[in-house]
């Protein structure tokens with residue numbers, strides 16, 4: 393069965409993923425494609441999917457500026473229903489001969505819009521609607537085949553429709569939660585205008601993924617690198633359901649795991665009856681990291697060594713297939729977005745097979761967003777501790793120790809991390825934040841412990857709220873909890889004399905310190 397699909401053409405807006413996720417929340421499949429997708433590419437996608445409509449995303453530029461991203465007009469000629477949002481709205485107007493120019497006053501945040509005609513995507517909306525805007529340009533005029541549907545004080549054409557074709561534009565962001573009836577607008581588009589059926593469903597996904605794994609692997613053997621994170625764990629369980637003991641899961645203990653982690657993995661996956669190999673590889677990782685202080689070099693070395701260990705196991709167990717827990721945002725970030733900048737080289741196990749020749753690489757979760765993976769994990773019966781786990785970087789505590797990584801420093805950070813986790817859990821903050829962790833800085837400062845001078849490390853506590861890790865806000869943790877954390881860390885760990893709390897958002901900081 394082909395899924396009814398809405399393609400989101402990505403003009404570089406912050407919310408392109410959010411649009412796709414909102415569509416999927418309605419059980420309709422959605423994929424992100426580059427803004428200049430060619431008609432042939434859409435037709436090619438249509439062989440595997442049932443493309444029913446296009447949404448043009450927002451974007452940071454002005455449509456009239458030279459070099460601003462434009463739509464391939466041939467794509468519009470395919471006759472698919474189209475909804476332009478923000479930049480997409482302005483672009484549809486501009487490309488059909490309308491006037492777009494800087495607005496006298498931009499609109500940012502909550503705005504009230506007056507709906508003059510509640511038809512098409514605006515069906516069911518009231519005269520006055522609370523919406524979320526973020527624009528400095530506006531549409532001022534449209535050719536006669538278009539009709540204006542809404543305006544605001546500063547924006548004369550806040551929504552429009554084509555008189556005879558299923559083409560719509562809205563200046564505001566229906567995908568953002570602050571737009572009160574945003575979901576209704578998207579639903580109008582998806583169901584009334586595009587006629588989509590609700591056939592994107594996680595129960596079906598699981599059945600199909602297992603079937604596809606069975607067919608691809610036949611009676612061969614497969615291997616997966618299991619980190620204990622939700623993506624690789626879910627993938628491993630799907631694969632185990634498909635090929636049973638012909639799957640080998642490999643957990644590489646590089647020595648930079650949090651306290652209790654290898655035992656936790658053994659316990660959970662052992663209980664499931666998974667064929668699991670835990671490779672103790674601490675010594676080789678430590679010796680390769682000796683005297684290394686540069687964060688990127690650390691990541692590179694850890695990544696390489698990881699591959700080496702993994703290769704050795706793959707060869708030993710004679711696996712012909714490699715299964716990976718790549719999810720949709722990983723895939724998009726690494727190739728689809730043409731303008732994204734490399735901030736740091738994340739080491740998950742993407743790009744694994746260097747020397748080992750696999751007959752095939754299989755990525756069963758490659759089309760899913762994180763919340764969809766969580767749903768799959770829940771349906772597969774993975775324990776809550778895995779389903780709601782915080783992300784943990786592949787290179788582990790090694791990138792949370794600033795400067796050279798030594799076994800002594802790892803011991804210190806493990807103890808501090810354990811204290812932080814215990815205190816956050818007992819304060820009921822577990823599961824409410826995107827991540828919380830400690831960083832061992834390479835700064836030594838003076839303190840006083842008992843009656844004598846102490847000289848020791850500064851530990852930083854980082855706790856953030858986020859949805860997708862692309863942006864994050866530091867968590868406003870009550871002072872009493874921070875005080876308990878700081879008191880325990882300094883009194884239980886002799887090498888630490890000072891605790892600081894990181895109050896930066898992302899951007900400009902990243903979530904991890906290295």
Ligand code: XMP
Nearest residue numbers: 738739740783784785786787861902903904
């Ligand atoms: P940053 O520090 O880039 O982190 O703001 C964004 C999210 O990614 C996690 N992270 C990693 N995950 N391998 C991973 O699998 C890595 O090397 C890595 N580095 C950072 C980080 O914990 C945060 O959730």
